Amino acid sequence: MDRDQLCMLQELMAVEFTALEFHLYLDTHPTDQKALMEYNSVVQKLKVLKQQYQERYGPITYEQPSSYPWQWINEPWPWEICYE
């Protein structure tokens, strides 16, 4: 995986983690309007970023069309990536 792809992947992972952290928080604080607004804004950013990543590097979700041949099986898989 080249530097640019790894960089974009790590940014995507970070943004998705932020969304998850708000997700858990909101489960026990469903009326916290400020957190809810931040969650909605992070989710919007995540959606755009994930779309951009997949258009450039192929599908990482089940909701992305594939070019030919079937791209889902392309390596590296997450456990094969060198993150250092």
Place this chain on the structure above:
Amino acid sequence: MWSYEKKLQYPAKVGKANVKMAKYLITQYGGPDGELAASLRYLNQRYTMPTPQAKGILTDIGTEEMAHLEIIATLVYKLMDRASVEELKQVDLGGHYADHGKALFYVNGNGVPWTATYIQAKGDPVADLHEDMAAEEKARATYEWLINLSDDPDLNDTLRFLREREVVHFQRFGETLQIVQEYLDSKKCY
């Protein structure tokens, strides 16, 4: 249902291959306080939770534990990758090699296979949430012991992330317990 995303939750970093550390770390894969036990415990307990907050948090944390299981698997895989049979023998992984080759398996640090007796579902939300809070503290302590055992700064970075998650989960389960207790109190008639 669940849907796989082809990425990790957090970068699984390993400085150098280290079979000794792989042997210790596998306990967070299939040991008593590991990620498999955590995920299966929470996802199974959610059906008998009385409040929407409790159903939500068990679903979400149970799912996040699956992502942690994948991070642990990646770390063990990377630590074991390229190890020779001789190296496996040196750290007493000959028995693992005989049974599983270099595949991962759901075992603790001593090779004992995962068992459902590690977890419980009492059908009593107060009892179950207390178990969940204890489980998070035990998992946090396990990560601390693993960090003590490791001298690899890259590996420790990933282990520190996982340790932090246990602290956050403990906090969320504590809040959930309070919500559930208030709900149960409100239903009591005197």
